[in-house]
Amino acid sequence: MKNKVLLLGGLCIDETLECTNLPKVGQDIMIHSKQTQLGGSCLNVATLLKRLNKEPLIYSAIGDKDYLDAFQLFTEESFDTTCLYHEDGQTGSCTILVDETKERTFLTYRGIEGNFDEEHIPLELMEDVEWIYLSGIYLVYGLESQKIVPFLIRMIHQGKKIFFDLGSLVEQIEISLLKECVSLSSIIKGNDYEIKVLIERLQLQHITNILDSTLRIIIRTMGKDGSTTYLSENTLTVPSVDVSAIDTTGSGDAFVGAFIASMIDNLSIQECLEIATQYGSIATTHYGGRIPLNIKEA
Template identity: 65%
Template sequence: MKRHVLLLGGCCIDEILECDHLPQSGEDILIKSKQVQLGGSCLNVATVLKRCGKEPVIYSALGNSVYSQYKNELQTEGFDCRCIYELQGQTGTCTILIDSTKERTFLTYNGIEGHFNEDNIPLEVIEETDWIYLSGIFLTYKDESQKIVPYLMRMIHQGKHVLFDLGSLVDQIEINLLRECVECSSIIKGNEHEIEILIERLKLSHITDLLSPELRIIIKTCGAQGSITYLDKNILSIPSIDVEPIDTTGSGDSFVGAFISSIMDNLSTKESLEIASRFGALATTHPGGRLKLKEK
């Protein structure tokens, strides 16, 4: 059985800053802690997939100033780096501000990680892959993002399945590109705000208007209220797991990684959502967006 998942989302440099409160315009504040590491949604998802025994393949360009360091780190952790490649330019950054409520605010700079050239995906990766994870942020790179839909269409014709994670910048995705990626997907996942934006942008009366034989599952995560999942003939409501959160960064990514893994194991949608909920909650008990590959 194929255990590979191709992740389209790009890796960026995460700068995680903890503070008591967000600064007002013109205000100076002190930062309580700072971390700088390779990150991005697809790496967070890949880490959970690997923890669950799957083989994630991350597709990303990295700028030449950080390529060697971070590729070596990924290889040391045992990640498949066949689709990680060096490109002239600056790798994007995500500055994550975490205040005393443990909520996070993102400042994103798009760099060369949004470059897409399917020639950088070896044929053997395609042959080994059943699922493709698509991060919404990967669709915010203008001309580069337009190259993704034709590739996805060919992959679907080869029997691959696509999970489209809308992401916090869904309002920045060009509307026709957004519509085409929705139509390519077997599963869509978004939080309450992201789903609302999708409904508004596509002029839907309800998110279930999108359900079809191709798009079978729509997952709406609702933070501490759990998740609501829309299927063809019923709705599944899964409660959240009660934990004491430290940092909510990456909880949605951990949810997605665990859900894909469970679906690949042929578990039911309900079982997969329950496992995903546990991983999403676990992520909030760790600082930063990535879970550890192994818990001590």
């Protein structure tokens, strides 16, 4: 079984700030808590994959200042460090504001984690990879993002499949790059807002208009309203799981990680969705974007 998953999304520094209400323009507010840690959607997805006994390969450049901390975390949690490398420059960051509704607002700074050089992805590692996770946030780095397409095309010719997670910056992806990545994907996932943006940007009458022999599954997550998944032959709906949510950060990433892991296990699409929904819900019951590897399942 091919248990390895290549993750293209870039590592960044997450700073989570909890407050009662988001500030108005010019307003000064107090925050209740502050946490700083290595993060990024690919790390969140990778943690869930590892939790479900898969082997995530995170590809990312990281600044010299943060490299030792990243390498230490990877070593402590037994992540493969092969595709992690350091470069001169500053690692990007994401400031996450969490208000009393438990929703989150992101402030993202792009750094050298968006650099792409496939020489840092050994070909022998790819022999055991079936799925490649692609974060939409990784496609807003200009010319660096354009370098990804030829690599993805070659990987598809080798039998790899692309899971394209649209991400909150989907409206900022250059339109031709967005179209190319959609056309290369086997699965696309987005929340309600991200799917609506994709429909508008591609000028579709309905999201199912892009389903074809390559793109087989489109997943639309809707928070407490569960998810709707579009297949060429039918539509699947899965309700949300009732939990005591305290922070929705990373819930979508946990969903994706569990879904990919379940696909690797050759489960049905319905089973994949149910398991993904469970883990997406678990992710909202603790702070931060990652479900700790030692936390018990709900």
